[in-house]
Structure formats: C-alpha cells, structure tokens
Amino acid sequence: MKYFLILFSILLLGGSVNAQDLTQFNTFFNDKTMRIDYHHTGDAKTEIVSLDQIYVYGLWAGSRIHLIDNFNNGAYYVKIYDSASGKEIYSKGFDSYFKEYQTSEDAANGIIKAYHESGIIPEPKAPIRFTLNKRDRENKLNEIYSLDIDPANIDIIHENITDETVKIYQSFYSGDPHAKVDIVILGEGYTLSQEDKFKSDLEKFTSIIFNQEPYKSQKEKFNIYGVFKPSTESGSDDPPAGEYRKTALNSTFNSLGSERYLLTEDNKAMRDMAAHVPYDAIYIMVNHKKYGGGGIYNFYCTFTTDNQFHEYLFLHEFGHSFSGLADEYYTSDVAYNEFYPQGIEPVEPNITALLDKDNVKWKNLLTPGIEVPTPWEKEYFDKQDYAWQKIRREMNKHTSYLKKSNAPADQIKKAEDDYNAKDKEQSELVDKYLQSSKYWGKVGVFEGAGYAAKGLYRSQLDCIMFSKGKKPFCSVCEDHVNKVINHYTE
Numbered sequence: 001m002k003y004f005l006i007l008f009s010i011l012l013l014g015g016s017v018n019a020q021d022l023t024q025f026n027t028f029f030n031d032k033t034m035r036i037d038y039h040h041t042g043d044a045k046t047e048i049v050s051l052d053q054i055y056v057y058g059l060w061a062g063s064r065i066h067l068i069d070n071f072n073n074g075a076y077y078v079k080i081y082d083s084a085s086g087k088e089i090y091s092k093g094f095d096s097y098f099k100e101y102q103t104s105e106d107a108a109n110g111i112i113k114a115y116h117e118s119g120i121i122p123e124p125k126a127p128i129r130f131t132l133n134k135r136d137r138e139n140k141l142n143e144i145y146s147l148d149i150d151p152a153n154i155d156i157i158h159e160n161i162t163d164e165t166v167k168i169y170q171s172f173y174s175g176d177p178h179a180k181v182d183i184v185i186l187g188e189g190y191t192l193s194q195e196d197k198f199k200s201d202l203e204k205f206t207s208i209i210f211n212q213e214p215y216k217s218q219k220e221k222f223n224i225y226g227v228f229k230p231s232t233e234s235g236s237d238d239p240p241a242g243e244y245r246k247t248a249l250n251s252t253f254n255s256l257g258s259e260r261y262l263l264t265e266d267n268k269a270m271r272d273m274a275a276h277v278p279y280d281a282i283y284i285m286v287n288h289k290k291y292g293g294g295g296i297y298n299f300y301c302t303f304t305t306d307n308q309f310h311e312y313l314f315l316h317e318f319g320h321s322f323s324g325l326a327d328e329y330y331t332s333d334v335a336y337n338e339f340y341p342q343g344i345e346p347v348e349p350n351i352t353a354l355l356d357k358d359n360v361k362w363k364n365l366l367t368p369g370i371e372v373p374t375p376w377e378k379e380y381f382d383k384q385d386y387a388w389q390k391i392r393r394e395m396n397k398h399t400s401y402l403k404k405s406n407a408p409a410d411q412i413k414k415a416e417d418d419y420n421a422k423d424k425e426q427s428e429l430v431d432k433y434l435q436s437s438k439y440w441g442k443v444g445v446f447e448g449a450g451y452a453a454k455g456l457y458r459s460q461l462d463c464i465m466f467s468k469g470k471k472p473f474c475s476v477c478e479d480h481v482n483k484v485i486n487h488y489t490e
Contacts, residue, residue, distance in 0.1 A: 025064040028082060028089045029122035033058045034156075035271060036119040036130055036149070040098040044107040047098075049132060049145040052116065054156045060122040061177045061278030066487050067091075067122075073324040073347050074297050075099045076134050077141055078119045083127040083148065090121055093324070094298035097263065099134075103339055104256050116267040117299075124151050137341050161275040168276055169199060169226035171206040174219070177278040181322075181488045183209075183224045184279040186270065188249045188302075189287035192230040201285060201305050202226040208311050209318070213472060214482045221489040225277040235288050236262065236304075240396075241403035248273065249284060251302060253292050258334060259396055262292035262302045270300060280488055281322045283314075291423070295320025308420055309427075312468050319465055323484045325477055326351045328449045328458040328466035331385040333393065340450050349480040350465060351449040352457050360445055362459050362476045367442040373457060374444030377437055381430075382453060388426045395419045427468045434461045443475050 037052040067090045069077070074093030082089050098115040101107050119130060132145040174180060185205065187198045206224050209215045215222070233245040237252035240259055249270055255263040264270060264284065274282050282300040286292075291309060295301035295317035303313040319325040326348035327334075340346050345353050345361075352361045357372050366372070399415040434440065439461055449458040449466075458466060463474035473481065 022064050024067060024089070025122070028125060029060070029064075030125055031060050031064075032056055032123040033060050033275075034121050034123040034151075035275075036121070036147075037268065037271070038117055038119070038145075039114050040096060040117050041112065041114040042098070042102070042107075043110050043112050044102050044104075045110075046112070047102075047134075047144060051147060054149065054153075055161070056123050056151075056156055056158045057160055057275060059177070059278055061182045061280055062120075062122065063488050063490075064122075064178050065490060069093050069487075071324065071484070071487070073349070076132060078121065079131045079133055079143075080121055080124070081129040081131070082124075083129055089124075089128070092121075092298060095296050095324075096299065097265065097296060100256060100296070115265060118267060118271050124149070126151070135347070137344065139344055139347055161272050163229065163272070163276070165229055166273065166276055167195070167228045169202060169228065170223075171202050171226050172210075172219075172222060172224040174221070174223060177223060179489050180221055180223045181485055182278045182280045183222065183283060184274050184277050184281070185224065185226045185283040185285050186249065186273050187226065187228045187287070188251050188264075188284050189231050189233075189235045189245060189247045190228065191232070191234050194234060194287065195228055195230070197287065198226070198228050198285075201287070205283075205285065205305075205310075205314055208314055212315055214478050214485070218482070218485050221485055223278075225279070227273055227276055229273055236286050238290065238400075238403075240400035242400075243403065251284065251286055253290065255294065259400070260290075260292045261294050262286060262304065263294045263296075264300075264302070281318070283318065293317045297321060297324040308424060309468050311470060312464065316464050319473070319477065319481070323477075323481045324348060325465050325480065326450050328463055330448045330451050330453050330456070331382065331389055333389065334451050340452065340456060342455060346450060346456070348450075350459060350463075350474070350476050352445065353455060354445055354457050362443065362479075365443045365459070365475050365479065367444060370439075370442055370444040372445045374439060374442075374446050376439050376446050376461060377433075378446075378448060381433060382448075384433075385426075385430070391422070392419075392426075395422065423468075430467050431462070431469055431471075434467075437461055 035055045039050045041048045069092045075095050077091055077093050080090040127150045130147045130149050131143050133141040134144045135141055190198045210219050229248045231247040235245045237244050239254045249264045250266040251264040253262050255261040284302040286302055286304045288304040289306040291307045293303040293313040301317035301321035303317050345355055402412045402415055443459050445457045447457050450456040459476040460474040464471050
C-alpha cells in the first residue's frame with residue numbers, strides 16, 4: 001500500500017485518543033517527525049558529537065502520551081527541553097554503535113573513528129534544547145552534548161524522503177501508529193529479481209514474531225511494514241571470506257572483529273529507507289544464509305534469513321533493539337572489553353550484579369523459597385560449551401579460508417554443512433542438559449550472564465536471550481517486553 005493511503009487511514013483513526021490526554025503533546029509538538037543527524041567521533045577515552053543535518057518529514061509514529069522515557073535503560077539518553085521554560089518535554093534511552101566501539105581493542109589503542117547517528121523526536125513548535133546524556137562508570141547520566149534548535153530555522157530540511165526505487169508492503173496493520181508499535185522491516189541484499197523472495201521472507205518473519213509470546217497475545221498492538229529497495233548484488237559483505245557486495249544498506253559481517261556480528265555503519269541510508277513509513281523500531285532483514293545478526297537498543301537490529309537458526313536470530317536481536325534486553329550468554333566470543341564494569345549494577349532489566357541479595361531486581365518473580373544466588377550445574381556446562389566455542393572458531397575460520405581462496409563449491413558446501421550439523425547438535429545438547437536440571441523452569445539468580453562467567457547473573461537457566469533454538473523468553477524478559485509494548489500503545 002502506498003504511503004499516502006496509510007497516512008489517510010491514520011488520520012481517520014487519529015481521533016481515537018482522548019483529546020485531554022494529548023495536552024502535553026499538543027502544547028509542545030506538531031504531529032511530524034524531526035530527525036537530528038549527527039556524527040559521534042572518538043576512541044576509548046575521547047568523545048565528540050557534531051551536528052550533520054536536521055530533517056522534518058512524515059507524521060510522528062511514537063506515543064503522544066508517554067513522552068518521557070522512565071525505563072532507565074541504555075547507555076545514552078536524548079533529552080529535549082523547552083527553551084522558554086526549561087521544562088523537559090521528551091526523552092528516550094538508547095545504545096549506540098559508537099559506545100560499543102569504545103569497548104574495542106582499536107578504540108583502546110587510540111584509533112579515532114566516526115559513526116553517524118540520529119535523534120528521532122516529534123517536531124517541536126517552539127525553540128528547544130536538544131541534549132545527549134551518557135552514563136559514567138557509576139551509571140549516572142551526564143550531559144555530553146547540547147544544541148539549541150529553532151524549528152523555524154530555514155536550514156532545517158522540510159521534505160518527504162522519497163525514492164522511486166522503494167516499494168512499501170503492509171505486512172500487518174491494526175490501526176493508528178500513535179497507539180501501536182510500528183515495526184519497519186528493511187530488505188537488505190535483495191536484488192530487483194529477488195523482490196518475490198523479499199515478500200515471502202517478510203510474510204514468514206511476520207508470522208514468526210506473532211507465534212512468540214508476548215507478541216502473540218499483544219498482536220493487535222502492532223503494525224508491521226516492509227520496505228524493499230533493490231540492491232545491486234545479493235547478500236552482504238563477509239570480509240573474512242573475501243566477499244564484498246554492493247547492497248542498499250552496506251551491511252557487513254565481522255563488525256568490530258566478531259565474525260557473526262552483522263551490522264551497518266550507513267545510518268543515513270537506513271534512516272532514509274525507513275522514513276517511507278511510520279516506525280518505532282527498525283529490523284534489517286539480510287538476504288543471506290550465514291548465521292549472523294546484531295541488535296542495538298532503540299537503534300536497529302539485523303538478522304539473516306536463510307540459516308537454520310533464523311527464528312532465534314529474528315527474536316533474539318529484536319529483544320536487544322526493541323526492549324533493551326541484555327545478552328545472557330557468557331561463553332561465546334564477543335568484541336568487547338569490560339562491557340559491564342565490575343561492581344556496578346547493569347541497567348538492563350534481565351541481568352544483575354547481585355549487589356543487594358535482599359532486593360533482587362526481579363524479586364517479585366522469584367520462585368518462592370529459592371536460594372539466592374541459585375546454585376546450578378555450571379561447571380560441566382562451562383567446560384563443554386567453551387570446548388565447543390573453540391571448535392566453532394576453527395570451523396568458521398576454515399570455511400572462510402576456503403571461500404577466500406576460491407576453493408571448489410563442493411568443498412565450501414561440505415564445510416558449511418559440517419558446521420551447521422555440529423552447531424545444531426550442540427544446541428540440542430545444551431537444551432537437553434539445562435532441561436535436566438532440578439532448577440529448570442524456576443526463577444532464581446543464576447551466575448553467568450552478560451559475557452561474564454563470574455559476577456553477573458540471569459533469572460532462569462535458559463531464555464531466548466541465553467541460548468540458540470526455539471524457546472520462550474524467560475519470565476523476567478517477557479515481563480519487560482510487555483512493559484515496553486504498553487509504553488508505545490497505552
């Protein structure tokens with residue numbers, strides 16, 4: 001469906017929200033989107049923010065009721081203040097690619113790098129002060145950047161961001177975007193001749209999200225749009241394999257040096273593509289068979305379409321980007337150094353440093369009488385999973401070598417098939433082992449989470465944020481996802 005038809009249906013539904021609930025919004029904002037693009041530059045010790053460009057377009061897809069973000073999640077916060085009164089009128093927590101880079105070896109070695117980012121806010125009616133706030137090592141927010149914005153400034157670009165090569169598909173629609181979670185799924189690495197595959201994949205993954213709780217029970221609170229822009233070549237960059245593809249969003253494996261970490265640094269292309277529809281959350285659907293993905297809170301997430309764990313990737317990465325859930329695993333290789341400072345309680349809702357045993361973060365969900373911290377069969381799990389990670393690295397390295405050296409196709413396929421078989425076998429062994437525990441299904445405080453074998457804890461033995469496969473969110477994660485859905489839809 002064309003964008004103007006979607007907009008027309010939105011306008012018809014716009015009166016469904018009680019006018020008195022919109023007093024704050026109507027006082028300070030127009031029903032349009034302002035996008036503040038900026039560059040985030042630095043290394044592990046330095047950080048500079050500089051303005052790129054400001055745009056106004058489309059309608060505002062976010063809630064007009066919940067303008068202040070009270071989740072206290074994310075390494076950063078956008079905060080908007082009315083210039084005349086000094087009143088805080090909008091805020092939103094988020095994480096960034098730059099923040100992840102700051103924890104890398106390159107950043108620690110003083111290599112300065114720039115990332116492009118965007119602050120998405122409702123268009124203000126009067127001058128505002130736009131600020132970025134960052135957590136320090138004690139997790140306290142401190143202002144690091146401030147910009148005065150007059151919405152009447154003629155340098156602000158007022159135009160619809162349109163592209164004649166882009167097509168919009170309405171995958172699921174339940175009503176007014178102001179009161180729905182609006183998800184846009186961007187096609188990446190689909191050539192013009194693969195448009196039918198894009199449509200099929202869009203339908204498949206729309207079904208997947210609504211087969212998983214709590215999205216299944218909350219289905220009528222979502223709108224899902226697909227945006228197709230043909231890529232020159234199919235797939236995605238895979239540097240270790242010597243593969244580079246010309247694609248719409250310039251995605252790549254091996255982000256921050258992690259072979260399975262799939263991201264894009266082309267924020268502008270992503271935002272321009274997403275701007276064809278109202279959106280609260282961005283998926284990038286990458287047309288590739290290799291296992292890979294990534295998710296950054298209130299930024300975007302990626303997943304590949306054709307590997308055996310595609311359902312897991314789709315749901316796991318969205319857990320990061322939409323709800324700000326932390327990774328609960330700790331045995332896999334990651335590109336970070338001290339992502340969670342020792343002795344500091346993480347802000348994410350599903351992991352804890354257990355600094356106060358009498359006030360566990362999820363104490364209202366604890367299984368009655370369970371021991372805190374909760375002992376579990378961790379020693380054997382760690383031994384066999386660390387052993388698998390070593391094998392996994394070598395198998396992936398071998399496959400990449402074969403591709404880079406232009407080995408015969410049958411050799412590459414055998415290496416890929418061997419890896420997939422071993423990976424599935426390991427996943428099934430993990431499931432069987434955890435499910436045999438006497439603590440299976442119980443909510444406690446289990447050591448091992450957030451990339452740390454010691455000192456960080458998760459709430460249940462398993463969760464879609466902990467291990468691969470078809471499985472539910474743990475109780476703590478599901479509870480938080482529901483809260484985020486309600487934030488956008490109440």
